[in-house]
Amino acid sequence: LLDSFDKIPTYCVRISKVIPKKIDEVKEKYEELEKQNYPLHHLKVMSKIESYKLALDEIYKKISVFDFTNVQEQLDDIDQDIMMIFKSFSDEEAAKKYFDENSEQMYNSTYELEKQFMKIKRMLPNYKDVYLIKDRYLDKVEELENDIDNVSHIKRDLDTFIHSSTRQPFSIIVLKMNDMENEMKRIQEIIKDFNQYLVSLKDDA
16 A cells, blocks of 8 residues: 555656646647548547546546555556557558558559460460360469459459548558459469460470
């Protein structure tokens, strides 16, 4: 109990100055990002700010009657939560930077993949007339078609996220972009392998 009494000045400073200052900084950063058109609705920042203020009021009432039960833990929890909000802000800024730098190139890459696949489909009948194509490579053409469709589906989802009336956070959009990029890399490897096989047919003839 004596230890708790010794901490009263520290508690009071945290409740009246330190944490309120952090709350003001959260609100300021939130408003700054909103002005830059960041979708931040998923973070529920304003409702959290109100809950922090209410919690601080309740904690102050407790220590004013010398009730120190879980005071340290409650203040630490608010501090930790505020740190997580700032981390979320940083994550959104990093995600927007990634989106701005990579989205156009990624869209162009999807068109390039489709062109490469269509070229294979056009060439294949001529190759089949001349060479015996292994079944596993013929199966790959069908698989590739499904994979290209899947990329197109991810791209449509991405378009929906970007152009939705309720704009999605950049962090969510980047997750979709990463899904699309991973799928495209896998398809590119299959196309590369297929083209190398077609070249080998000519070399072995």
